[in-house]
Amino acid sequence: MSAPDLSDEIMSQLKESGAEKHVTLLLGAGASTTSGLPGWDELTVRLLMGSGIVPNEETANLLLKRQDPLIVVEAARAMHPDDWVRKVRSALYRGVVSTEFSPLHLAAVSHLLGGDRGDTSLLTLNFDTLLEEAIERETGEDVLSVSDSADSGELFTVHHLHGVVSPTGTKDVILALTDFLEVVNTADSWQLEYLRSAVTRGAVIIAGTSYRDPDVRQWLHAARQHSPADHAVLVLLARQGFDVSSAEFANLKDALFKQWEAVGLRAVLLDDHSDAAQVIRELRHVNDPSYMAPQERAAMIWKHHCEHFEALQSEYVEALRLDSTEMRSMLDVDLLNMTIWLSNGKKELVRWAAEDRIYLDLDSLRAVQTGYDSSWIAGQALGADTLLIKDVEPSGTRRWKSVLAIPIPAPHPHLPTMTAAVLTIGLPGRANQYEDSKVLWLGLLSEIADSWSTRITHAVFEDNRASI
Template sequence: MRQWMHDAMRGAPDSHATLILLARQGLAVTKQEFEDLRSALTEQWSAIGMRPVLVNDFSDAAQVIRELRFIDAPHYRAPQERAEAVWTYHALDFARLQEEYVAELAQNAQTLSDAFSVDSMNLTLWLANSEGKLARWAAQDRRYLDPNGLRMVETGFDSPWIAGQSLGSDTLLHKDLPEGDIRRWSSVLAVPIPVTHPEFPTVTSAVVTIGLPDRAETYAGSRFLWADAVSKIGDAWTSRISDGVFPR
């Protein structure tokens, strides 16, 4: 493939850089292995006149493409900077937002309990920290006191956490939890929350997870009953977070 691209690029103007997006997901390697390969991959593609851009997930590559038309705009802020702004906003107003978010998640749980026809469920809001981790930021049944003590988990296609996989893929996921473990919930529905910006493309910076008492297949046939409620709650979280961090 590299030889084919080298031949195709022969004679291209030097002033036009050609990017090649290399996703860790496509190579099926761990984050550490990908980091170890970084220099070699950069040298290989640079040798044929291409500018490699290394990303973790396929969704990151799609984000890069969306960002290209904005990178020369005045005051441009990269996706990582926008995600960091989301994190900082929440950390600086932690106590007030905890109270607000816990109450909202509890209200969401009441709405979704009817939609899923279950007596109990567990809703959690996760926030990305812009450094490849996801924090369990708020839950319907508890209040956290210190942002520095929040549980942090890995993100990406190979994350052991469904929330981390959902953020990495930018996709709604409904997966079963491992059998054999003593736990209250049997499956988790993860809803990625895109954060909008008045000038630049949206960036998924949060996930709402819904712990459910039965396996995922139990709810597949009734998706038409709960999908709209889940979508509306996801949209409401997008507006809530976006309007706070990037007011219009």
Template structure:
């Protein structure tokens, strides 16, 4: 399952849930891990090792056998004087600077949702980074305010950081170790709990990208939800990607996961990938419209249009892909490559619809592959991650291509958000290392070609005879 498979039943949960009155989006680590920042365990491991408290093996043993917020106390105790600097080093050492980070689909979706109706939308995060602020500044050309305490600073746009901020240059109000959490929880009137209480009173709360293991968040929400009106829901978006389990195992856990979250007063929405949560957030401003149809239904409109016009579109798409190949050979500086269009069938599968060098005669000849962040197919991964990727292919004596570039193709709707409904893949004759360093010469060309396919798919369904 990827964003194209979010069905009417899933999206109906957000209707009449307080979203229209007000919605607060709360992002956890899942948003920033996708951008390249370390997971909580990776961050804690770096702190323990870099402080000299323990070696790598001992750090792994500590984190495997006890709560990480206790384990990192050892890192802090090793040298309190340099603690803030070591926090910055551990968070950013693998990426260098903020400029080298790309906001994730969750960051982009949350800011997009906020900007559509900023008078009735709020942004909150458990993360230390300022990627939400980066997106806001890019979109609005104004400098947003990062709120970390009870100060009364106001700006046109604000992001509330419940656990403080760490940038490559500054550290403010960080909540990380057991002592930090304990001290904060002793405050009966902490600004964080008051903020969350206000959020659920005004409308809905949507939590995404967090495992909910922070003790303060649990206590704050327990207190805040007591004052929540019955028709205001607090959602937690649970992606299989965040649990690191297989589809089979996740299926076996679904009932227990739903039960445990409902027991603590939250409404669970289960999905496969972090980007599914991003698509849900993009949909929130539309779910109460009378003419609303789910991402899955929109993708099925595209698929059914292709099925109805199979023979015509086979010829047309092969011709267009052949033109694309000539452009792509120049920018990749190769004599041969493969270009293929894959289309979601809105039923959990991604269909290899057309390649530049062949025409399929029947629907039955089309290959269907699974989608997801852990799909064995690169096209399936690109659709699930909703971002361009480049991967090496495993060696096989009959395989012509050594690596693949995959670009998701978002398709618009006349009144509803974009949904990535197709993928363009480019098979290349050498390993990815040869092309990664030269991306400045091909990324824009591939992006322009993907944009052309975006428009072509839209036109085929929503204008002319395809409407």
């Protein structure tokens, strides 16, 4: 599953949840790991290694596997009680040259700015301030990073339930077992009071987390005791966060639904963290009578292409050849191969057209799995909803050493844009060769992607545009 596979059945779980009144978005590590920052386990290993308490990474991983991670972190802190804050900041940002905002960051910002000021609150379990930076980039306004319940009537505010660790400062870090025990045993902690208020105002949407944090579980359990029955706490659970196969996740489905239902939370099962981002983008529309889920919109695009197969084959191959000529110059290569892939709304991405061939019928098209763990880079790009450049394994018939893949958005006249296609470029050199020269070709590639965005949708949603 990827964004264009989000069905009406999935999206119906968001209806009449209280989100039409107020939304509190709570983002977990999945928002930041896809931006290049370490997840909980990796951060713990870095802290152990940095403390010198373990001889190597293998031992650190063994310690983490066999014990409660919260206790493991205590061992690292015991080695550096006086400069613990500095050690945490160093471990969090080690090796990070630059970061890009993840789909979850961008979706949260989109929802925040898409309605009335004050109808959305932002919480995060993450130490970093990427969410604040995303808001600042979009609005040009200052944003408050707080580790308390303070809200500014004039400034956008992000509340950090576990404290703030930015490149320039650290505040109120909750990371080790004793930190969690202390805050959980505080009957009137600001975190608990804030969540009590949140469930009273409307829906709480939790995304990008596997919900391991003991304090958050306790806070939400207590907060739910007196909340209105029609105000839901929804947990967007991505298979990516569990790191299991599709088959394994399918086997877990019933158990996951039941366990969250038992504690008063509503589980929405997804594949990728970017799926959760699309769900957040859809929130303001799910109660509209004319609402169409992403899967239905993707199916409309696919149906149009199937009905006009022969004409679109010729048109798309010609367009790919023209785009290829321009990109060869920018990438400084003599040969490359451009391909456009379309979602069929059935958890598959279909190789629709390529510059070096014309397909004669639908049976000639290859369909591949989508998602973060797809064996195809095109499928991974759709699942991640971000540009990818990756080396490919050599084979006797493969001409290309790397593939560049860029998601193609599918705009709709009055519903949120979703990714419904991917443009790939087979390249003769290794990925790092082109990664290092991104400044030369990214602008042109973005323009080409925009043109494909219009090309795949303009005839499909033409009637909808005319009626608005």
